[in-house]
Amino acid sequence: MDVRYAAIGDSFTEGVGDPQPGGGVRGWADLVALGLAEAHGSVEYANLAIRGRLIEPIATVQCDAALALDPRPDVMTFNGSGNDMMRPGWDMARIEALTRRVVDRTAEAGVALVILSGPDPTERLPRGRSFAERADELMTTVDGLAHEYDHVTFVDNYRDPEMRRAAYWDADRLHLNPLGHSRVAARVLAAMGVETDLPVAPAGDPGRPGVLAEAAYVGRYVLPWIGRRLTGRSSGDGRVPKHPTWTSVEAPAA
Template sequence: MRYAAIGDSFTEGVGDRLDDGTLRGWADLVAAGLAQSSAEPLYYSNLAIRGRLIAPIVEDQLEAALSLDPRPTLMTFNGGGNDMMRPGFGVERVMEYATQVADRCVEERVALVILSGGDPTERLPRGSMIKRRGDEFLEAVKEFALDRPEVTFVDNWSDQELRRAPYWSPDRLHLNALGHSRVAARVLTALGVHTELPEAGDAHVPAAGPVAEARYYATYVLPWLARRVARRSSGDGREPKYAHWSRIDPIAE
């Protein structure tokens, strides 16, 4: 199997940082799980870059993935989360790009999994606006997937458990290691590798007071706004973490 992942920070694995400083994330966990279930090596590429809007994901990463030699046998695609946080978001335009991904995967005979990200909006500034857009986007993707039997759709946005604070990083926007593990389990199960969903159990995150909220805005919100004003992205100058095929071997038991 040859698995290629395209997307933004969600697919890159932001929020799931290992002790050596490298990022892991749900896509890496899916690759490892598929290799383990087949008891054979798997070849894995992850072209996702944080901050990317859906247009460059499709226009740049899709064709780069399909140009890998040998061609992928499986692709995962997520995009649109960064678009939802910007003015002018339109579901119709985003779905045109999703259609392009599905059409190209059919042409190249690549199995496609489309997945939504988790819903972080309960604790985000302007969360109600993003929630409204996310719900609209979800309904469009669900309807699209019903008409495309060749597409596997994994709905993480509707996962009520995943909305809880213990699954999210301090920036409240990216999943932490537990959150990425839960998404990976959902994807693997959708691919026929039944995987138990990790749960936070009774983990409790204390309510943030005024000082903690001020620190949160200074650390995460204001820098994000500064990048928007400067028309910069957190992914500017970054390269994919696995631009070519990387071999993933099953772990001997």
């Protein structure tokens, strides 16, 4: 039985942090598509996520494009607002309204919706406490939506303490590495009824970086991010979705 699965979101859903040898990125959503194919024989998969996107274009442009696919998705995953959290002008009422738009549009279309949160990166991020306060607000809101609507499932990676460990994070401290993406994929598949082994990092994490390492991190990742904010640019400028239309994913040969 074919399953049609569409994913919308930002860099988290695009798969940044999980690079592939031939170029491009994979990520948890691609792994979910593969897991669904293994369970059902094949899957039609679309991924409209683009790195750097704020929640508004995710909840409007991407959502509408996913629901306009012919035939429609059976299930859609949605993650957004991580980029909004790192900018001034955070407005929880607006974030909730845009999230509700996705919930309502999928309800009208008869599409099952999986909302998922990204893991908690705040322990290693500059201004992490401010990010955490906003994330806590969002988690409470999505908890309520998942209880309010029968077609909504919430996969709460933010409150998974295991993924706060450095072993799951890329060098930029903001995106997951391949192991982190694999763990998220397993949690999403379990929520979709496909039991999958849950990856766990070996015990022990590296200690806090020294002064020189921290300065190198700021120069490589933080300053370019600030530069983009000051000039109104985004890491996703000029990029297009990697799978904007249905792509067949087959179960790998035994």
